[in-house]
Amino acid sequence: xxxxxxxxxxxxxxxxxxxxxxxxxxxxxxxxxxxxxxxxxxxxxxxxxxxxxxxxxxxxxxxxxxxxxxxxxxxxxxxxxxxxxxxxxxxxxxxxx
Numbered sequence: 187x188x189x190x191x192x193x194x195x196x197x198x199x200x201x202x203x204x205x206x207x208x209x210x211x212x213x214x215x216x217x218x219x220x221x222x223x224x225x226x227x228x229x230x231x232x233x234x235x236x237x238x239x240x241x242x243x244x245x246x247x248x249x250x251x252x253x254x255x256x257x258x259x260x261x262x263x264x265x266x267x268x269x270x271x272x273x274x275x276x277x278x279x280x281x282x283x
Contacts, residue, residue: 218224251259 218227
């Protein structure tokens with residue numbers, strides 16, 4: 187009984203040591219003097235996030251196509267070419283009254 191009680195107390199203490207620092211209040215965020223500065227900083231962060239997302243998307247696309255067979259790549263390329271050709275033909279046809 188005593189050993190299990192000591193074990194439980196030890197467990198609670200260790201758990202609280204691990205959890206407590208993460209529950210503490212964080213430092214206040216950076217504040218800006220003007221609205222323009224805040225908007226500029228926000229735009230900068232948004233641009234950086236978009237750049238990272240675009241880079242990740244490019245890497246994912248490259249990885250996907252590296253796993254595809256040569257025939258699949260050819261078929262997709264041919265289909266895209268046909269769709270582009272059909273679009274041009276439709277556009278030309280629509281232009282004539």
